[in-house]
Amino acid sequence: MITESLLAPGHRGCAGCGPALAAKFILEGAGKNSIVCGPTGCLEVFTTPYPESAWRVPYIHSLFENPAAVASGIETALAARGKTDTKVLVIAGDGSTFDIGIRSISGAFERGHDITYICYDNEAYMNTGIQRSGATPYDAATTTSPAGDVSYGNPRPKKDMPAILVAHGSPYVATTTIAYPKDTIRKVKTATETVGPAYIQIHTPCCTGWYFESAETIELARLAVETALYPIFEIVNGEIGKVRKIKQKPVEEYLGAQRRFKHLFTMDSGKDEIAKIQAIADENVRKYGLAR
Ligand SMILES: Cc1ncc(C[n+]2csc(CCOP(=O)(O)OP(=O)(O)O)c2C)c(N)n1
Numbered sequence: 615m616i617t618e619s620l621l622a623p624g625h626r627g628c629a630g631c632g633p634a635l636a637a638k639f640i641l642e643g644a645g646k647n648s649i650v651c652g653p654t655g656c657l658e659v660f661t662t663p664y665p666e667s668a669w670r671v672p673y674i675h676s677l678f679e680n681p682a683a684v685a686s687g688i689e690t691a692l693a694a695r696g697k698t699d700t701k702v703l704v705i706a707g708d709g710s711t712f713d714i715g716i717r718s719i720s721g722a723f724e725r726g727h728d729i730t731y732i733c734y735d736n737e738a739y740m741n742t743g744i745q746r747s748g749a750t751p752y753d754a755a756t757t758t759s760p761a762g763d764v765s766y767g768n769p770r771p772k773k774d775m776p777a778i779l780v781a782h783g784s785p786y787v788a789t790t791t792i793a794y795p796k797d798t799i800r801k802v803k804t805a806t807e808t809v810g811p812a813y814i815q816i817h818t819p820c821c822t823g824w825y826f827e828s829a830e831t832i833e834l835a836r837l838a839v840e841t842a843l844y845p846i847f848e849i850v851n852g853e854i855g856k857v858r859k860i861k862q863k864p865v866e867e868y869l870g871a872q873r874r875f876k877h878l879f880t881m882d883s884g885k886d887e888i889a890k891i892q893a894i895a896d897e898n899v900r901k902y903g904l905a906r
């Protein structure tokens with residue numbers, strides 16, 4: 615039970631907002647002696663409307679493209695003052711992480727800063743109106759990848775961001791989801807206690823951008839894991855460690871619960887597309903050894 619959250623209530627997130635829950639769990643895992651750096655995005659916008667702030671730890675707003683560079687500077691300044699016990703975190707959206715801020719992440723991880731970079735992954739640029747990002751899954755409809763007569767939605771598979779950070783030599787890379795708060799809290803604690811640059815990616819459903827009822831956020835997050843479309847794993851020093859085993863459900867259960875995939879159930883060739891998405895899930899089961 616989280617009794618005294620380091621994220622104050624009364625912020626302006628949507629009812630049922632996945633990222634708001636993620637922030638609460640992240641702060642529980644990181645603890646009070648933390649400094650958070652956040653780029654532009656929904657979480658920053660709804661928690662820091664000037665002159666208010668929902669953060670009960672120091673929070674610094676960076677540009678969309680450079681939170682990892684700002685966190686690097688904070689970590690270096692703290693180290694120069696001998697304050698190595700303060701945790702330095704980035705909490706950034708997928709648009710910032712997968713696309714626009716990727717080179718500042720690459721630089722920070724290459725330099726080996728002792729930071730924890732956390733991506734809350736709602737699978738599109740939500741704050742500016744649901745545009746596709748490198749994290750948008752295959753065939754999801756967004757405002758820049760609309761489904762229609764000549765399109766099934768997003769034509770590209772989701773970018774494998776954890777693998778990119780493993781390739782940088784990160785000692786700790788993990789995925790998690792708001793459906794499993796204990797898992798999230800434990801992984802954030804592990805990441806912040808790991809020396810060197812750690813990366814966590816948290817699946818955070820967005821009822822506004824994926825078009826589902828706000829009471830179903832947790833259920834959708836759980837279905838993403840149970841269908842193997844969002845594998846939950848840890849990669850420690852380059853080796854796959856603990857994974858969340860599943861009794862796999864068909865992908866239709868997850869896709870059918872959100873309007874961003876509705877076209878797959880109404881278009882003539884939607885069945886073939888769903889089969890391709892099932893193949894993505896099956897490959898995740900094989901690759902990460904998810905079968906129970
Ligand atoms: C360099 C730059 N490009 C574009 C923008 C406009 N912008 C602000 S927030 C945002 C979307 C953020 O997407 P994401 O990082 O996924 O966070 P989310 O809003 O989905 O939580 C964009 C495109 C910006 N602020 N700076």
Ligand SMILES: [Mg+2]
Nearest residue numbers: 707708738740
């Ligand atoms: Mg996003």
